[in-house]
Amino acid sequence: MKYADFPLLGRRPFTEFSISGVLEPEPAELGEWSAARWVFERSSVPRERVEWWYHGASRLWFRVRRDTGSDVILAIEPARGGPRP
Amino acid sequence: MSLRLLKYAFIEDYAEPRWFNTPATLRDSYDVVIIGAGGHGLACAYYLARDHGITNVAVLERSYLGGGNTGRNTTIIRSNYLTPEGVAFYDASLALFRGLSEELETNIFYSERGHYTLAHNESTLRTARWRAEVNKHLGVDSEVVDADAIGRAVPGIDLSCGGNHAVEGALYHAPGAVARHDAVAWGYARQASRHGAEIHQHIEVTDILVEHGRVTGVVTSRGTLRCGAVLSAVAGFTPGVLAMVGLKSPIEIFPLQACVTEPVKPWLDTIIVSGSLHLYVSQSARGEMVMGASLDPAELHSRRSSFEFVSALADGMLDLFPAMAGLKVNRQWAGMADMTPDFAPVMGTTPVDGFFLDAGWGTWGFKATPISGKTMAATIANGRDDALIGAFNLARFDDFSLVGEKGAASVGH
Numbered sequence: 158m159k160y161a162d163f164p165l166l167g168r169r170p171f172t173e174f175s176i177s178g179v180l181e182p183e184p185a186e187l188g189e190w191s192a193a194r195w196v197f198e199r200s201s202v203p204r205e206r207v208e209w210w211y212h213g214a215s216r217l218w219f220r221v222r223r224d225t226g227s228d229v230i231l232a233i234e235p236a237r238g239g240p241r242p
Numbered sequence: 243m244s245l246r247l248l249k250y251a252f253i254e255d256y257a258e259p260r261w262f263n264t265p266a267t268l269r270d271s272y273d274v275v276i277i278g279a280g281g282h283g284l285a286c287a288y289y290l291a292r293d294h295g296i297t298n299v300a301v302l303e304r305s306y307l308g309g310g311n312t313g314r315n316t317t318i319i320r321s322n323y324l325t326p327e328g329v330a331f332y333d334a335s336l337a338l339f340r341g342l343s344e345e346l347e348t349n350i351f352y353s354e355r356g357h358y359t360l361a362h363n364e365s366t367l368r369t370a371r372w373r374a375e376v377n378k379h380l381g382v383d384s385e386v387v388d389a390d391a392i393g394r395a396v397p398g399i400d401l402s403c404g405g406n407h408a409v410e411g412a413l414y415h416a417p418g419a420v421a422r423h424d425a426v427a428w429g430y431a432r433q434a435s436r437h438g439a440e441i442h443q444h445i446e447v448t449d450i451l452v453e454h455g456r457v458t459g460v461v462t463s464r465g466t467l468r469c470g471a472v473l474s475a476v477a478g479f480t481p482g483v484l485a486m487v488g489l490k491s492p493i494e495i496f497p498l499q500a501c502v503t504e505p506v507k508p509w510l511d512t513i514i515v516s517g518s519l520h521l522y523v524s525q526s527a528r529g530e531m532v533m534g535a536s537l538d539p540a541e542l543h544s545r546r547s548s549f550e551f552v553s554a555l556a557d558g559m560l561d562l563f564p565a566m567a568g569l570k571v572n573r574q575w576a577g578m579a580d581m582t583p584d585f586a587p588v589m590g591t592t593p594v595d596g597f598f599l600d601a602g603w604g605t606w607g608f609k610a611t612p613i614s615g616k617t618m619a620a621t622i623a624n625g626r627d628d629a630l631i632g633a634f635n636l637a638r639f640d641d642f643s644l645v646g647e648k649g650a651a652s653v654g655h
Contacts, residue, residue, distance in 0.1 A: 158549055172550055176540040197492040197583065197639040201481040203543040226543050 163219060164235045166212065173212055180207040180220060205231060261428055262307075262435035264442055271468035272300045272440075274622060275460050276475060277447045277483060279303030280312035281423070281608065282600050283475035284430035284441070285615020286622070291437030293616070294623035299439040300469075301431075302462060304446040308427030311477045314545075314577035315608040316500050316534045317423050318513055318524065320357050322377050322384045322415040327633040328586065328647045329380045331613060334630060336417060338612035348429030350421045351527055355512050357418020358392060360562075362407040362518040370413035377415075387414045397509055404561035407518060418513050420524055420532075426611055450486040450597065457487070457596035471622050473598045478543070478578025480601040487594045491601070492639050493580045497538040498605050499551040501574040503566075505529030519558035531569060533559065537579060537605065547574045579604045586645035589618065589634040590627040598622050599636060 203226025218236035250256040290296040321332035361367040377384030449461040515522040520536040588602035617628040
């Protein structure tokens with residue numbers, strides 16, 4: 158089982174998280190792009206990318222920087238400052 | 243080792259034919275270069291020669307023959323898909339599979355087992371009825387059966403599923419089959435080679451030469467070759483090959499894992515799939531239980547195995563077949579699945595003249611091996627998409643005409 162240290166949560170197994178999409182800035186200008194290309198085109202080659210990870214039990218979101226070639230986690234930060242009181 | 247080989251093994255002028263020929267040197271130019279010596283690439287080489295007389299063909303493989311997803315799938319063949327395009331395509335593939343042992347003069351151990359897609363709730367059963375009606379309308383043997391029928395046909399199954407998610411019925415597809423995947427690749431290699439195609443292992447294509455929007459050659463680890471057409475048939479490495487010609491696609495790479503247990507006496511003579519439990523199982527001719535689950539949860543370009551996979555698989559499998567609790571897992575492996583947003587392949591012509599694509603095979607590629615080879619050969623020979631694959635062209639993502647093949651994957655993704 159793979160674990161990582163998450164801010165606010167401590168050491169948790171990856172199986173507790175849903176991985177839901179990549180943080181990719183929208184192109185500044187969509188003129189040359191068709192809407193379809195922006196929706197569908199991917200660059201699925203090994204690379205570092207930032208993903209949204211959701212922890213269901215605590216309802217916390219994280220931004221996780223991961224290498225999609227080696228599966229190594231490079232950085233984890235909470236999506237916002239911390240849990241609400 | 244055959245007796246004939248033992249008899250002649252150390253006689254120098256021994257002339258036992260090889261399965262396929264590999265000349266020591268590459269030619270300067272080929273009509274067609276096929277990247278990837280998996281089932282799809284080799285089948286295309288064979289049908290290019292058989293159907294179209296194109297034999298100046300090189301199949302280039304970075305690793306070894308059939309070592310990618312061809313040798314990593316769980317060998318299930320079926321045609322009970324959901325869209326008319328999918329059903330027509332996969333049913334044509336199944337028809338080719340049935341005659342393939344004779345055609346290739348290679349026993350592919352094609353074995354019709356029947357295929358149950360279990361439904362554990364009303365909504366899954368409703369989808370099963372939908373699929374059965376589409377299938378029957380299109381002439382495919384497919385029907386919904388109730389839990390009693392499953393109980394009679396499948397020994398050892400716990401229809402209450404541990405009391406948690408009782409089996410209410412199933413989509414039953416009598417022609418569902420398994421075959422030896424290595425034999426399919428080697429059979430196509432043998433016949434393609436007999437027709438004159440060259441199969442080169444351990445040669446990597448590092449770039450594709452394009453001049454004025456047209457493919458003119460490939461750069462390989464053994465030098466540059468000229469060619470009139472290139473087919474990419476590399477499954478999980480497709481995005482990298484597309485980058486060589488400046489194309490992008492919606493394909494994303496996810497690992498798909500599988501495992502086999504130690505061999506036991508034959509007891510399960512059918513194929514069982516549960517989308518709700520995310521698992522499937524059949525028994526190989528050697529007696530191993532061949533098992534798989536759904537995709538890994540995130541994009542990854544690696545064939546590593548994980549404990550998470552076998553652990554979750556065992557959880558569901560023991561709900562369904564409690565008697566398997568003592569079976570030991572012998573081997574576990576992974577393949578890199580090239581997933582598409584609509585669960586249909588990406589095949590045919592591309593915006594680059596002479597560059598053809600056979601990709602997007604995700605978790606449904608092995609069963610399409612013969613028909614993908616045949617239709618891609620026709621597409622390359624004629625320079626336009628074969629009628630069976632018109633709906634699968636890369637251009638469908640530009641005009642939002644997706645295929646919506648939810649029946650493609652046995653288990654949920």
